[in-house]
Amino acid sequence: MLNQRKPIKVNEAIERVLNHTSIGNIEYVSLEESYGRFLGDDLIADHHVPPFDRSPYDGFAVRAMDTNDASRNTPITLEVVGEIGAGSVFGGVVDKGQAVRIMTGAQIPEGCDAVVMLELVKEIKEETKSFIQLKRSFESGDNISFSGEDTKKGEVLASEGTYINPGIVALLATFGYKQVPVSCKPKIGIIATGSELLDVDEELQPGKIRNSNAFMVYSQIIRAGGEPIYFGQFSDEFDTCFEQVKKALEQVDFLITTGGVSVGDYDYLPAIYEKLSANVMFNKVGMRPGSVTTVAEIDGQLLFGLSGNPSACYVGFELFTRPIIRTYLHAYHPALKKETAILGANFPKPNPFDRFVRGHLSFENGKLIATPVGLDKSNVVSSLGSANVLINLPGGTRGYEQGMDVSVILLEDQEGTTLEQFLSSGGHTKRRARYDK
Amino acid sequence: MLNQRKPIKVNEAIERVLNHTSIGNIEYVSLEESYGRFLGDDLIADHHVPPFDRSPYDGFAVRAMDTNDASRNTPITLEVVGEIGAGSVFGGVVDKGQAVRIMTGAQIPEGCDAVVMLELVKEIKEETKSFIQLKRSFESGDNISFSGEDTKKGEVLASEGTYINPGIVALLATFGYKQVPVSCKPKIGIIATGSELLDVDEELQPGKIRNSNAFMVYSQIIRAGGEPIYFGQFSDEFDTCFEQVKKALEQVDFLITTGGVSVGDYDYLPAIYEKLSANVMFNKVGMRPGSVTTVAEIDGQLLFGLSGNPSACYVGFELFTRPIIRTYLHAYHPALKKETAILGANFPKPNPFDRFVRGHLSFENGKLIATPVGLDKSNVVSSLGSANVLINLPGGTRGYEQGMDVSVILLEDQEGTTLEQFLSSGGHTKRRARYDK
Numbered sequence: 001m002l003n004q005r006k007p008i009k010v011n012e013a014i015e016r017v018l019n020h021t022s023i024g025n026i027e028y029v030s031l032e033e034s035y036g037r038f039l040g041d042d043l044i045a046d047h048h049v050p051p052f053d054r055s056p057y058d059g060f061a062v063r064a065m066d067t068n069d070a071s072r073n074t075p076i077t078l079e080v081v082g083e084i085g086a087g088s089v090f091g092g093v094v095d096k097g098q099a100v101r102i103m104t105g106a107q108i109p110e111g112c113d114a115v116v117m118l119e120l121v122k123e124i125k126e127e128t129k130s131f132i133q134l135k136r137s138f139e140s141g142d143n144i145s146f147s148g149e150d151t152k153k154g155e156v157l158a159s160e161g162t163y164i165n166p167g168i169v170a171l172l173a174t175f176g177y178k179q180v181p182v183s184c185k186p187k188i189g190i191i192a193t194g195s196e197l198l199d200v201d202e203e204l205q206p207g208k209i210r211n212s213n214a215f216m217v218y219s220q221i222i223r224a225g226g227e228p229i230y231f232g233q234f235s236d237e238f239d240t241c242f243e244q245v246k247k248a249l250e251q252v253d254f255l256i257t258t259g260g261v262s263v264g265d266y267d268y269l270p271a272i273y274e275k276l277s278a279n280v281m282f283n284k285v286g287m288r289p290g291s292v293t294t295v296a297e298i299d300g301q302l303l304f305g306l307s308g309n310p311s312a313c314y315v316g317f318e319l320f321t322r323p324i325i326r327t328y329l330h331a332y333h334p335a336l337k338k339e340t341a342i343l344g345a346n347f348p349k350p351n352p353f354d355r356f357v358r359g360h361l362s363f364e365n366g367k368l369i370a371t372p373v374g375l376d377k378s379n380v381v382s383s384l385g386s387a388n389v390l391i392n393l394p395g396g397t398r399g400y401e402q403g404m405d406v407s408v409i410l411l412e413d414q415e416g417t418t419l420e421q422f423l424s425s426g427g428h429t430k431r432r433a434r435y436d437k
Numbered sequence: 438m439l440n441q442r443k444p445i446k447v448n449e450a451i452e453r454v455l456n457h458t459s460i461g462n463i464e465y466v467s468l469e470e471s472y473g474r475f476l477g478d479d480l481i482a483d484h485h486v487p488p489f490d491r492s493p494y495d496g497f498a499v500r501a502m503d504t505n506d507a508s509r510n511t512p513i514t515l516e517v518v519g520e521i522g523a524g525s526v527f528g529g530v531v532d533k534g535q536a537v538r539i540m541t542g543a544q545i546p547e548g549c550d551a552v553v554m555l556e557l558v559k560e561i562k563e564e565t566k567s568f569i570q571l572k573r574s575f576e577s578g579d580n581i582s583f584s585g586e587d588t589k590k591g592e593v594l595a596s597e598g599t600y601i602n603p604g605i606v607a608l609l610a611t612f613g614y615k616q617v618p619v620s621c622k623p624k625i626g627i628i629a630t631g632s633e634l635l636d637v638d639e640e641l642q643p644g645k646i647r648n649s650n651a652f653m654v655y656s657q658i659i660r661a662g663g664e665p666i667y668f669g670q671f672s673d674e675f676d677t678c679f680e681q682v683k684k685a686l687e688q689v690d691f692l693i694t695t696g697g698v699s700v701g702d703y704d705y706l707p708a709i710y711e712k713l714s715a716n717v718m719f720n721k722v723g724m725r726p727g728s729v730t731t732v733a734e735i736d737g738q739l740l741f742g743l744s745g746n747p748s749a750c751y752v753g754f755e756l757f758t759r760p761i762i763r764t765y766l767h768a769y770h771p772a773l774k775k776e777t778a779i780l781g782a783n784f785p786k787p788n789p790f791d792r793f794v795r796g797h798l799s800f801e802n803g804k805l806i807a808t809p810v811g812l813d814k815s816n817v818v819s820s821l822g823s824a825n826v827l828i829n830l831p832g833g834t835r836g837y838e839q840g841m842d843v844s845v846i847l848l849e850d851q852e853g854t855t856l857e858q859f860l861s862s863g864g865h866t867k868r869r870a871r872y873d874k
Contacts, residue, residue: 031637032667035656047641086745087633089644105633105745107644150811158822165849166656167795167821170747173649178638196524196542200468201615204484207526207544212610219472219603230469308542310607340803366777366805366842374587384604385595388852405803412602414849415825 005284007291009395010319010354011423016281017295017320018419020302021327022253024186028179031172034164038225038329040181043158043171048148053108056145060099060121060132061090061112064140072135075122080130084109099132108144115143161330163414183329185227188321189252190214191244193234193260193269194308213258213313216384217306220317221256223412224325234260234268241268242275249301253328256321259308261294269294269305278303286395287354290316314384315356318411326416333416338392338425341408344371347391348399355395358387361408370408388412442721444728446832447756447791448860453718454732454757455856457739458764459690461623465616468609471601475662475766477618480595480608485585490545493582497536497558497569498527498549501577509572512559517567521546536569545581552580598767600851620766622664625758626689627651628681630671630697630706631745650695650750653821654743657754658693660849661762671697671705678705679712686738690765693758696745698731706731706742715740723832724791727753751821752793755848763853770853775829775862778845781808784828785836792832795824798845807845825849 008016026040055061062078070076083101084090090100090109099116100109108115121132151157157171161183164172172180192214200210214230221228231248234241234257248255260269261283273280278296283305285293289312294305302324306316318336326334341361349355359370370391374383389408393400400406407425445453463477492498499515507513520538521527527537527546536553537546545552558569588594594608598620601609609617629651637647651667658665668685671678671694685692697706698720710717715733720742722730726749731742739761743753755773763771778798786792796807807828811820826845830837837843844862 031652032655032665035659051641051646052643084644085633086631087645105631105646162822164656165822165825166653166660166751167824169656170649170653170751170821173637173652174647176637176639176647178636194524194542195522199615200610200613202613204488206489207521208524209488209542210611210613212607215468215610216603216607218469219601219606222472223603228469314603314607337800339800342803363774363776363805366779368800368803368805384607385599385602387604388602412849412851 007284007286007353008282010285010287013282013285013293013295014319014323014419014423017302018323018327020297020300021324022300023330024184024253024328026181026330027184029182031169031178031180034172034180034182035166035169037164037180037182038331039158039160039162039164039168040183040330042156042160043162043168043175043177045151045153045155045157046175048153049151049174050145050147050149052147054145055102055104055106055108055115055143057115057117057143058104059102059115059117059143061094061102061109062099062114062116062134062138063094063096063112064114064138064142066097067114067116067134067137070134070137075133075135077124077131077133080132082109113140113144114138117143159332161332163331165414185225186253186325186328187229187251188221188226188325189229189231189248189255190217190221191231191234191248191255191257193241193257193267195236197233197259199233213306213308213310216310216314217256217258217317220314220322221325224322225329226325238268238271242272245272245276249298249303254302254304254321254324256304256306256317258306258313261292261305261307273303273305287315287356288351289356290319291353293320295320310384311358314358315390318390318409319356323419331416333418335417335419335422337410337413337415337417338407338422339368339410340405341368341370341389341391343391343400343402343404343406344369346400346402347372347393350399351393351395351397353395355393356409357391357393358383359389359391359408360386361389361410368408370406444721444723444790445719447722447724450719450722450730450732451756451760451856451860454739455760455764457734457737458761459737460767461621461690461765463618463767464621466619468606468615468617471609471617471619472603472606474601474617474619475768476595476597476599476601476605477620477767479593479597480599480605480612480614482588482590482592482594483612485590486588486611487582487584487586489584491582492539492541492543492545492552492580494552494554494580495541496539496552496554496580498531498539498545499536499551499553499571499575500531500533500549501551501575501579503534504551504571504574507571507574512570512572514561514568514570517569519546550577550581551575554580596769598769600768602851622662623690623762623765624666624688625658625663625762626666626668626685626692627654627658628668628671628685628692628694630678630694630704634670634696636670650743650745650747653747653751654693654695654754657751657759658762661759662766663762675705675708679709682709682713686735686740691739691741691758691761693741693743693754695743695750698729698742698744710740710742724752724793725788726793727756728790730757732757747821748795751795752827755827755846756793760856768853770855772854772856772859774847774850774852774854775844775859776805776847777842778805778807778826778828780828780837780839780841780843781806783837783839784809784830787836788830788832788834790832792830793846794828794830795820796826796828796845797823798826798847805845807843
């Protein structure tokens with residue numbers, strides 16, 4: 001089976017995969033469980049914010065017109081006729097010459113149109129009455145937070161597909177979302193292939209390595225917002241493998257296999273795709289690592305055949321699987337953010353194909369600096385731990401020197417970008433800007 | 438209780454709190470559950486990587502000396518005496534004039550010291566034997582991944598306290614961590630106070646608002662790595678409140694209250710601290726929002742009295758509670774990262790105190806741009822959803838113009854920084870660098 005494969009460009013491969021997106025259902029979870037999920041519907045204000053004219057300070061609610069003549073030399077005196085704690089409401093109407101003690105957040109009583117801060121008054125207690133003295137005038141509306149000045153009833157405060165961070169949780173609470181509509185997580189199966197693979201708890205044996213890809217992809221799925229299901233390792237026997245894939249497909253929304261997609265004699269997946277009558281969108285991509293990445297589709301269900309080598313597997317997931325997961329989650333920014341950074345170290349290798357180098361992004365004097373981590377051999381795992389970007393060096397370029405501009409794909413960012421933005425950016429990596437400290 | 442409070446500087450307040458850190462125990466979780474936790478111990482390589490000399494390609498393992506005389510015009514022929522799939526081992530010793538078919542990742546057989554890639558040979562099959570023809574020579578070591586060249590046995594690959602991302606998960610799997618030592622999550626209680634607060638599922642009532650702080654802080658705790666426990670809202674009655682706090686303290690590592698720390702007549706917390714004989718480290722901080730933030734300590738247990746207004750509550754948590762949580766999790770970078778960014782819009786208000794403005798960080802041509810979000814009134818919640826940084830404007834500065842350098846505190850970053858780094862940075866915000874596109 002040493003058949004020839006025709007590589008396609010990375011962007012073309014991504015576009016082909018994203019022609020087969022699907023969007024998941026929504027479900028309701030409690031507000032406490034909503035953090036880290038994605039909004040399944042627009043978040044809408046069910047009332048004005050503030051819901052009523054309220055005081056932003058502890059102080060006294062007054063009628064501004066009563067203060068017109070107040071000055072340092074001619075202070076005026078108002079009678080304090082009541083007090084309002086936050087959450088309570090003043091019963092009557094405040095009349096000429098009167099004021100009401102008011103707490104932060106409390107509703108402005110009827111008749112009043114300004115608030116005087118506590119520290120600006122002198123309080124005077126008499127036997128049964130109490131008064132305040134003011135030494136300056138106030139305008140109508142001074143120190144009042146007006147109903148609706150922050151948010152109007154009916155306003156969309158966050159769109160469907162937004163990642164729910166603590167600020168969004170605050171909005172959900174404010175607008176009465178005891179139960180929150182969130183996007184259902186796609187169930188994503190993982191099958192590891194490779195007769196060289198040991199289980200994590202097995203002792204090392206000559207010629208074998210422990211299976212790390214399955215667990216790495218497991219957590220990449222969680223990070224992307226999906227629900228991983230690990231089906232274990234492939235059998236060594238073709239018919240059993242075929243049945244494993246068929247059964248797994250029935251239980252999941254998408255299926256990921258790691259390994260088994262090379263042209264090596266022991267790689268079953270191409271034959272399995274054929275027997276499943278799967279539509280193989282591509283089985284070779286002009287990129288390093290991950291050239292043997294395969295994506296296939298059967299009746300709209302996607303199979304991601306990721307490479308068996310850890311870096312290639314990692315990159316293949318982030319480029320092809322992640323945007324599919326985010327689209328399923330209703331995200332309007334399903335792609336990872338791609339930004340420009342300054343290369344922090346030389347990368348002398350030429351790039352006959354688009355290259356994705358694991359890198360660490362840091363900031364220096366307000367600029368983004370991306371530095372390749374580790375040796376960047378495709379079978380190296382030790383550098384993956386500190387990687388938070390993929391440095392994207394376009395195919396056809398020579399080696400890069402420290403200080404040049406490069407494109408970086410942000411791995412930990414939750415905001416993302418549109419697919420169009422992702423695919424169109426990256427050209428600026430050929431510009432050779434020097435890095436001046 | 439309109440007592441005077443003496444404000445202290447933000448950095449001084451943070452230092453006081455961080456004099457009372459505690460470090461949690463460790464527990465073991467399965468590899469699948471380890472993503473997003475913090476390493477409770479150093480991650481150590483239990484073997485070399487690669488564990489044996491192996492082939493990075495599909496090809497043929499050869500003895501380099503046999504190829505010395507090979508050239509385009511004088512190809513040499515080697516007999517293929519076996520094949521090694523990944524995970525299997527060649528039994529014998531490869532002799533003069535022999536080669537072995539080898540798969541990616543398989544162990545180099547004894548006697549061989551180079552690998553020839555598949556595409557560089559011509560295969561010749563005879564009845565019972567097969568041969569390869571080579572048209573160039575190879576050096577000893579060519580195309581071999583040597584044992585230990587990536588990682589040496591015993592090497593620390595990630596330190597105790599590291600956030601477990603998918604790359605770290607891959608390392609854990611590779612080195613046999615079926616069970617992963619992780620830092621125990623601190624249990625953090627939340628009590629909401631404020632008689633103006635409605636439950637999230639209650640209809641709005643005049644003068645009242647729904648309780649959003651408790652749920653916001655709940656998710657901030659999760660983001661920081663802790664385990665939130667919500668005890669509900671305070672009673673309106675002092676003795677009951679006191680008992681609520683006392684009981685909650687027995688069940689948690691740290692306790693957060695929201696609201697009730699102002700000098701308003703209805704704010705019970707100062708009296709509760711007194712009755713508990715708590716050591717109040719400070720009850721006023723020279724910052725906006727959040728000036729009434731209080732932190733107290735009883736027998737080493739911390740009580741965070743966060744403000745009742747949403748922005749102040751949010752900021753108080755991130756500045757004071759988060760580093761305590763991260764320290765408990767063994768993190769060596771417990772503070773949030775503070776970086777320099779270019780201000781993306783005017784902020785004309787003067788800053789009599791250190792100000793923390795919710796902002797949105799974006800990137801433009803390799804530079805960090807931070808733009809204030811929303812109105813930034815302290816009682817505004819609608820802008821919190823899009824905030825991913827706090828823009829830190831030092832006290833004593835005038836208004837800031839678009840294009841100036843400012844300090845930003847990154848809210849979604851998992852890497853963090855040291856406390857020293859956090860406290861020492863930020864001075865550059867007074868430098869007035871223009872933003873040149």
